[in-house]
Amino acid sequence: MFAAPGAALASNAAGKTAKTSGSVHKEKTRAKGPAANARSTARAGAAGRPSSAKEAKEARSAKSRKAGTAVVAAAATSATAARTTRKPAPAGAIQEASNAEARLIAVYEMFGRGQTRPALAKARDLVRDYPNFQLAQLVYGDLLAAQLPPSNSLPDTASIAKMRGNPAMAELHEESKRRLQALRDRPPANTVPSQFLALSTRSRYAIAVDASRSRLYLFENSDKGLKLTADYYISVGKAGTDKVTEGDARTPLGVYYITSSLDPKSLKDFYGAGALPINYPNPYDVRRGKTGGGIWLHGTPPQQFARAPLASDGCVVMANPDLRQLLRKVQIGATPVVTARSLQWISQPQAEKESQSITSAINGWKDARASGNEAQLKKFYLPDFQRSSKKSNEGISVVDDEVKYAQGKRVQLKDMSYLHWKDGDDTMVVTFGEVFEGEKSGRSRRQYWLRQGTDWKLFHEEILG
Amino acid sequence: MPKSPRPRARFSFSPTVRALLLAAATCGVALPALAAIEHEEVDKLMQAGKLDEAMVKAEAFLKDKPRDPQMRFLKGVIQLDTGKRNEAIAAFTQLTLDAPELPEPYNNLAVIYASQNQFDKARAALESAIRTNPSYATAQENLGDVYARLASQAYSKALQLDQNNTAVQPKLAVIRTLFTPTPPGAKPTALIAAAPAPAPVAKAAPAPAPAPVAPPPAKVAAAPAPVAAAPKPPETAPAPAPAPAPAASATANAEVESAVRAWASAWASQDMDRYLAAYGPDFTPAGGQSRKNWEEDRRARIVGKSSISVNIENLAIKVDGQNATARFRQIYRADNLNVSSRKTLEMQRSGNQWHIRKESVGG
Numbered sequence: 102m103f104a105a106p107g108a109a110l111a112s113n114a115a116g117k118t119a120k121t122s123g124s125v126h127k128e129k130t131r132a133k134g135p136a137a138n139a140r141s142t143a144r145a146g147a148a149g150r151p152s153s154a155k156e157a158k159e160a161r162s163a164k165s166r167k168a169g170t171a172v173v174a175a176a177a178t179s180a181t182a183a184r185t186t187r188k189p190a191p192a193g194a195i196q197e198a199s200n201a202e203a204r205l206i207a208v209y210e211m212f213g214r215g216q217t218r219p220a221l222a223k224a225r226d227l228v229r230d231y232p233n234f235q236l237a238q239l240v241y242g243d244l245l246a247a248q249l250p251p252s253n254s255l256p257d258t259a260s261i262a263k264m265r266g267n268p269a270m271a272e273l274h275e276e277s278k279r280r281l282q283a284l285r286d287r288p289p290a291n292t293v294p295s296q297f298l299a300l301s302t303r304s305r306y307a308i309a310v311d312a313s314r315s316r317l318y319l320f321e322n323s324d325k326g327l328k329l330t331a332d333y334y335i336s337v338g339k340a341g342t343d344k345v346t347e348g349d350a351r352t353p354l355g356v357y358y359i360t361s362s363l364d365p366k367s368l369k370d371f372y373g374a375g376a377l378p379i380n381y382p383n384p385y386d387v388r389r390g391k392t393g394g395g396i397w398l399h400g401t402p403p404q405q406f407a408r409a410p411l412a413s414d415g416c417v418v419m420a421n422p423d424l425r426q427l428l429r430k431v432q433i434g435a436t437p438v439v440t441a442r443s444l445q446w447i448s449q450p451q452a453e454k455e456s457q458s459i460t461s462a463i464n465g466w467k468d469a470r471a472s473g474n475e476a477q478l479k480k481f482y483l484p485d486f487q488r489s490s491k492k493s494n495e496g497i498s499v500v501d502d503e504v505k506y507a508q509g510k511r512v513q514l515k516d517m518s519y520l521h522w523k524d525g526d527d528t529m530v531v532t533f534g535e536v537f538e539g540e541k542s543g544r545s546r547r548q549y550w551l552r553q554g555t556d557w558k559l560f561h562e563e564i565l566g
Numbered sequence: 567m568p569k570s571p572r573p574r575a576r577f578s579f580s581p582t583v584r585a586l587l588l589a590a591a592t593c594g595v596a597l598p599a600l601a602a603i604e605h606e607e608v609d610k611l612m613q614a615g616k617l618d619e620a621m622v623k624a625e626a627f628l629k630d631k632p633r634d635p636q637m638r639f640l641k642g643v644i645q646l647d648t649g650k651r652n653e654a655i656a657a658f659t660q661l662t663l664d665a666p667e668l669p670e671p672y673n674n675l676a677v678i679y680a681s682q683n684q685f686d687k688a689r690a691a692l693e694s695a696i697r698t699n700p701s702y703a704t705a706q707e708n709l710g711d712v713y714a715r716l717a718s719q720a721y722s723k724a725l726q727l728d729q730n731n732t733a734v735q736p737k738l739a740v741i742r743t744l745f746t747p748t749p750p751g752a753k754p755t756a757l758i759a760a761a762p763a764p765a766p767v768a769k770a771a772p773a774p775a776p777a778p779v780a781p782p783p784a785k786v787a788a789a790p791a792p793v794a795a796a797p798k799p800p801e802t803a804p805a806p807a808p809a810p811a812p813a814a815s816a817t818a819n820a821e822v823e824s825a826v827r828a829w830a831s832a833w834a835s836q837d838m839d840r841y842l843a844a845y846g847p848d849f850t851p852a853g854g855q856s857r858k859n860w861e862e863d864r865r866a867r868i869v870g871k872s873s874i875s876v877n878i879e880n881l882a883i884k885v886d887g888q889n890a891t892a893r894f895r896q897i898y899r900a901d902n903l904n905v906s907s908r909k910t911l912e913m914q915r916s917g918n919q920w921h922i923r924k925e926s927v928g929g
Binding site for chain 2 (some may be wrong): 149225228231233235236238239241242243245246248250255256257258260261264265267269270273404405
């Protein structure tokens with residue numbers, strides 16, 4: 102039986118990391134090592150974790166872009182927002198949003214239609230069910246304040262005015278804006294994020310994060326392709342995205358995989374319902390000298406249903422109910438996570454077209470290996486090519502060995518996944534399984550390719566199992 | 567939300583309430599007239615601060631007529647005034663069950679809940695009060711206070727601020743007696759006020775028919791007891807605010823507000839003694855009139871009316887040491903007159919009391 106690329110890593114990683122990495126987090130404490138896979142080293146644990154209190158405090162102080170909103174009557178903002186949503190947001194889209202968010206949007210819409218009383222009642226139910234949903238509290242407060250007579254003689258008038266002027270309100274307004282925007286501007290039908298050129302059905306789900314919208318999109322993968330099944334509000338690093346160095350409080354941009362699922366019992370409350378580390382820095386990141394680590398998708402602390410759009414030290418933070426849905430679905434080692442500044446959406450034919458060049462490169466590599474032509478095979482490797490393996494005693498470590506390994510046998514590559522990442526460079530993360538003629542199973546490999554001119558070259562390979 | 571007029575002393579009632587009250591009043595054994603007198607006596611004792619006596623009288627009455635809503639209500643107010651909150655809650659709650667059409671028990675439940683920091687329960691009670699009687703101004707106004715506090719709390723939670731709200735507790739107005747029409751045949755007796763006919767307050771200005779229930783002959787009409795004769799703030803106030811500094815000025819504000827409302831209430835109930843007592847010794851009537859002439863003038867203008875209502879809206883109070891200025895919109899209705907005007911009262915403190923020093927239109 103052929104082992105799934107992911108399953109092999111899963112059995113390997115899950116067992117190992119679950120024990121140790123519960124206490125390993127945050128890039129500050131991350132032990133530096135060349136291998137991205139050495140994530141579960143126990144020694145970082147002793148260094149202690151970043152003070153979550155500090156992160157929480159810093160999260161609050163994150164600056165919002167819209168300082169002006171502090172003065173604007175928030176109710177008016179909500180109303181405007183509701184009005185703009187109402188037109189284009191298809192009902193289906195709203196149902197896909199998490200329950201609390203959908204209910205919040207319903208309040209906006211009611212208020213936008215002038216149904217003030219029902220909106221107030223719904224908002225009250227919402228804050229009763231989610232008392233820590235700060236944005237919902239703000240909306241409820243706005244709706245109540247809208248009911249007040251225009252008088253300044255009430256004992257609470259001054260405190261209301263003062264709190265409305267609180268700079269932290271701007272973060273909530275920004276959260277509101279982003280939630281509405283994500284629900285208003287839906288991905289075009291029958292499109293996928295441009296990174297997902299091909300995804301093996303061994304990956305049953307795929308995740309894409311659009312930082313500009315504070316949104317995480319969850320796709321279900323089948324032989325019919327990727328289908329968007331849900332999307333959630335998320336927070337990213339308080340300094341934004343494009344992580345470069347340790348401690349820069351940015352969320353990395355790139356294509357990654359979930360590497361483990363941490364037991365929430367082993368975590369501080371701060372991380373909520375659980376945590377899903379990703380393999381930042383991946384080989385491409387390492388090649389470019391990016392540092393840091395301990396980037397997780399995790400939940401929220403008990404006192405906060407959601408956090409500000411820019412709040413974390415680089416992690417992707419989701420509301421706990423949303424994260425729980427994700428936890429049920431992800432496969433360790435096999436669920437890809439794309440984090441983009443702003444996702445581009447492409448059609449299936451477009452994706453196939455864009456994968457042609459890498460497909461022919463892979464086939465060229467395979468044929469060169471099978472033919473035993475070392476000189477020809479060497480052309481596919483960059484001089485600084487590195488290979489890492491989960492099984493350190495694995496015999497092969499140099500290019501020449503590939504030829505011996507293949508022994509001229511016919512080989513079938515299957516379960517191909519292409520994840521395309523383009524920033525300054527053009528890279529491709531290719532995952533596949535190989536089965537030699539006459540054998541029932543074989544290796545799973547994850548290869549990192551870099552485009553040089555018109556040629557694709559390998560600079561890193563992981564043997565998954 | 568409809569603008570909330572601020573007459574704590576008056577409200578209208580629906581025909582169903584009236585019918586219910588009449589039914590309740592007439593099915594008992596005691597004479598209706600007697601009942602009205604008993605209610606008045608208890609009410610007067612309460613106003614005089616003789617709460618124990620009032621309670622004894624109320625309980626004696628309820629022995630005979632245990633279901634009488636007005637007396638049960640008065641008893642609830644006495645319990646409230648004497649700090650027996652749980653008993654008062656039980657009394658008012660039972661009234662809301664037995665007579666769900668009455669807004670007053672809901673209102674007073676809300677007052678108690680608010681004093682216990684249970685603002686959402688207070689809100690629910692007030693919304694019930696308003697459902698039973700949409701033009702019930704006191705409940706509307708109380709609801710405004712509660713909404714403001716709930717909004718303030720929601721904003722604190724939105725900002726994750728410390729929940730120790732330093733703002734002064736909103737002070738909700740207690741209704742001190744049910745607005746019950748005096749049953750037919752009742753003697754006017756020693757009513758403090760030859761009180762206004764139950765002209766619907768608030769927006770429904772032109773009363774469809776004056777005093778629809780009470781037969782006109784005895785010019786009594788339905789006489790609402792002089793409701794809320796300036797609810798004594800110390801008794802009705804919910805727990806005092808924890809922060810002492812803002813509380814001081816707030817207390818002064820509340821005292822002035824209470825004085826203004828007492829003045830309006832005395833005027834509306836044509837209680838000349840209380841009305842004139844609202845003016846301090848150094849009050850100077852406008853136009854160089856002597857105090858004596860002015861008093862006679864006022865008496866003639868007030869006592870002669872068959873009914874008066876004085877509503878106060880948009881009350882703004884500024885306290886400066888021993889002096890205060892109260893500006894508001896005064897909506898005055900008497901007989902066929904309906905005048906809305908800006909008014910400014912300049913007040914002066916003497917001891918615990920605030921007295922009017924100057925009264926002027928406009929401002």
